[in-house]
Amino acid sequence: MAVWDRKISYCFTLLLAGALGQRVNYPDPVCGIKGSTVTLPCSFTPPESVDDDPGVLIEVVRVAWCTDDFCQLTALSVYDSESQNNDPRYRYLGDKKGDCTLQISDLQKEDDTTLRFRVETNDRRTTFTGRPGVRVTVVDAALMEIRSSRDDGEFKRGEEVTLSCTTICSIHQLEVSWFRDGSALSESGPALHLSYLTAKDSGNYTCGLKKNKRTLSAPYSLHVENDKVVAAEEEEVQQSCLICFTRTKSSDLLLAVRLLLFTLHTVLIVIVTAIIIKRTCVRKKANMTVQGQD
Known part of the structure; x- marks a missing residue:
């Protein structure tokens, strides 16, 4: 098909879809870390009838997610409900009635693109591709870093601090693992709160995606000063308690x-x-x- 003919066909599809109230509701642009999992919440309005032939019963027979502008049958789809060779990284969580949610696991650089959803029915006049699509951005995990609620890494005994595992993408929905000097901590989540710091909390902290250890951030050095006065007071209290006990x-x-x-x-x-x-x-x-x- 010539470029001009494709444009005419596309414009006609848009006009017909608008007349029938067909549309796809995409999420805002999605940003994900390489190796992570993202979910694209999506919904669509399935066609019910044809304006000039209301007696025709419309049925959705195929749904697909693809990367080209028109998402035609000849397009290379990342998911096709009629295909048996879909990449398992792309999991369709929707249906053929109005939910078109797609989940992408183990994000790769080739996923950095615009995805569009297409609905095929038993009547070509009601088949359409939702525009403009959803933009997916994939960033390198090496960009992950730890930010502290304090500017420096020097703390005194008894103080508190919150460490946040951040990147240019939002990771509030991801499971994050935390490490101190290479040893895994029990806490998970993008924020690590440390209250009443002691010398044992000193060390190099790193964070990364729980299911992908290759995403570890650069280390954040945290040092808790060993306050000699406080230590002496505590030792004196301990000795007093020992004397009292004796x-x-x-x-x-x-x-x-x-x-x-x-x-x-x-x-x-x-x-x-x-x-x-x-x-x-x-x-x-x-x-x-x-x-x-x-």
Whole structure:
């Protein structure tokens, strides 16, 4: 088809689509990091009938995502509902009723393009391609960096800081892994909040996409000053607590000994008293016996 004929065909398609209310709602331009996954939320208005023949029942028979301007049948599609050879990196999350959402995983440089959605029906007069499409930008993961809520990396004990894993793309929806001196941290997400800093928080921090370790950022050096005054105070408190504990333990032991001695003393008094009473009773009984014999 000549270029002029293609333009005429395209203009006619636009006019017909506008007359029938057919349209595709694309998201704003999408920016993704190489190796990451992005989702393109999309919706479309399926055709219902033809103006000059309202008795014709329109049915969507094919949907496709492609990279060329017209997205015709001969176009190389990134997804085609009628194809068995779709690239698994492109996952169609929509349907043929109004949802045309597309998910792209493991972004590559060839995905840096404009994608358009096409609807094919059982009547060529209602087949259309949505314009203008959605622009996808792919950036190198090496552009990832860590930004701090403080200008410098010097902190004092007890302070707090938030580290943000950033790039020129928005990554608020991505799972981010954090590392300190090469060891993985349990926290995930684009922001890492560290509260009440201590010397053990010092180190080189890096971040990257959780599913792609090749996206690690440049290291961010964080140093927490070991405040000697605070450390001395804490050591003094610890020693005081140790002394208090020792004294308390000694007092408890002394109290136990005193209680034991008091108990033994009481028992001894009871035993002696019992013996005296018993001997007194025996003497009285003996005296009474002697008097009876006289």
